[in-house]
Amino acid sequence: MTMKSSPLSSLLRPQLAQLDAYVPHAAPEGCVRMDANESPPLDAAITEAILRSADGVRLERYPDARATRLREAVASWARCAPSQLVLGTGSDEPIALLLSTLSQPKPGRARAVCLVPTPTFVMYRVSALTAGLDVEGVPLDERWDLDVDAMVAAIDRHDPNVLFLASPNNPTANRYSDDRVARVIDACRDRCLVVLDEAYAPFSGRDYADTMAPHPHVARLGTLSKIGLAALRVGWAILPELLAHEIDKARQPFNVDAVAQAMAAFALEAHTDALRANARAIAARRDALARELSSIDGLRVFESDANFLWMDVGRDAGPVFDALLAQGVLVRSFHRAGPRLASLLRVTVSTEAHHERLVTALREAVR
Ligand SMILES: Cc1ncc(COP(=O)(O)O)c(C=O)c1O
Known part of the structure; x- marks a missing residue:
């Protein structure tokens, strides 16, 4: 039964009708996730120590x-x-x-x-x-x-x-x-x-x-x-x-x-120092990835101060997103978020290996 047909629907804030529940895009098995602005795992010894700290x-x-x-x-x-x-x-x-x-x-x-x-x-x-x-x-x-x-x-x-x-x-x-x-x-x-x-x-x-x-x-x-x-x-x-x-x-x-x-x-x-150093390392990988992506014809990568890149693929981002996903790379597309964002993708900075997969897939996707 939808709330529309429920006798209680009149009790709901009408503003809820303007919203959708947050459902992250499903990531197929083996897919590289570069869609949620998380960071790659911390150093294994630090991760282990953090996990043990709740003992x-x-x-x-x-x-x-x-x-x-x-x-x-x-x-x-x-x-x-x-x-x-x-x-x-x-x-x-x-x-x-x-x-x-x-x-x-x-x-x-x-x-x-x-x-x-x-x-x-x-x-x-x-x-x-x-x-x-x-x-x-x-x-x-x-x-x-x-x-x-x-x-x-x-x-x-x-x-x-x-x-x-x-x-x-x-x-x-x-x-x-x-x-x-x-x-x-x-x-x-x-x-x-x-x-x-x-x-x-x-x-x-x-x-x-x-x-x-x-x-x-x-x-x-x-x-x-x-x-x-x-x-x-x-x-x-x-x-x-x-x-x-x-x-x-x-x-x-x-x-x-x-x-x-x-x-x-x-x-x-x-681990304050390690956390800060890790963020700096991510920022350095971000800048390297931005340089590499900027060399791809038709891509415009905007300056980033974050752990992700914002880029204009110069065409409807929907098919580019689909092509990347078909090659096992999940990013975030904004093609449904209005005409101004139709050609924009957001890509989370990750590991060198993930960056290589992204660059290869993106070269292919915008060819
Ligand atoms: C600008 C900004 N603020 C806040 C958050 C919320 O993060 P969390 O609830 O994980 O702390 C996000 C998450 O993407 C964000 O992009």
Whole structure:
């Protein structure tokens, strides 16, 4: 029975009709996965040590509700105070928490608004609609940078509660220019929360830690998912302290499980340097792959500050995606995401061996 025919369908938020459940593309046996912006496995000895670090977990007990040890480890990794952190199941959960708590409509408005540049990470829209906010998008400029005039006009017109800036952005891979981010932050002063999503910052070598202090309306998001620890589902929001205190009231007390707390804390405490070095190595492989792909006729590879590449294949990306998959390489195509993205593919940086397979398959696919 579909919910349309259910007697309870009238109880559902109508915004759900605009959404589809997230279903990752099936990866056939033996297929190289370069579609989800994960990282290749960490060094085998480090992986082994991280797995063993959960040995003492008491399975009959609830986890530490404040995740005290992990909180300290994340604070030192992300350069913030432990009291500024709201920890979550990936950063997806803090995103949802921010939107459900900062959802009070402004005076004279029926619903609160979440503003995003487009294209960007899809979960902002999913979580905003689910929490009952309206979502307004402002197209990025021709270089996928912020169109500041359009952003400021949209801030004035829609008076949003929350604005998300993923920088580096997914799927466009670039870090927005600093002066543009600064102008958008200024335009939001005393009006809305600006959330700087740093999921891919480890690959750009820079974060926004120094931007928050002078701006009490700015937050940051971080995650372990992109640096080799996606299975743990550990992410966080770094917030002005008062806001962190309020938003933490809405968090489920045991949202980060005990195994994830133990392994993530250990990884950050014992292997910080290895995690950072691994991110730098991925960035170096990314640049080498970008050079190689740029030499293929008809491909345009955009500059990347992340662990993936954003490229224009100069034709409908759908058949190129299919041809790559037929050769055992799964990437992400945006050909269904509107005319502007019809020829664009997103490819996650991986191992040298995977890169060779991709390059061979892509040469073939765009011949
Ligand atoms: C920009 C951005 N933010 C946040 C996330 C969420 O990651 P996670 O929930 O795994 O921490 C992603 C995942 O792809 C992302 O691309």
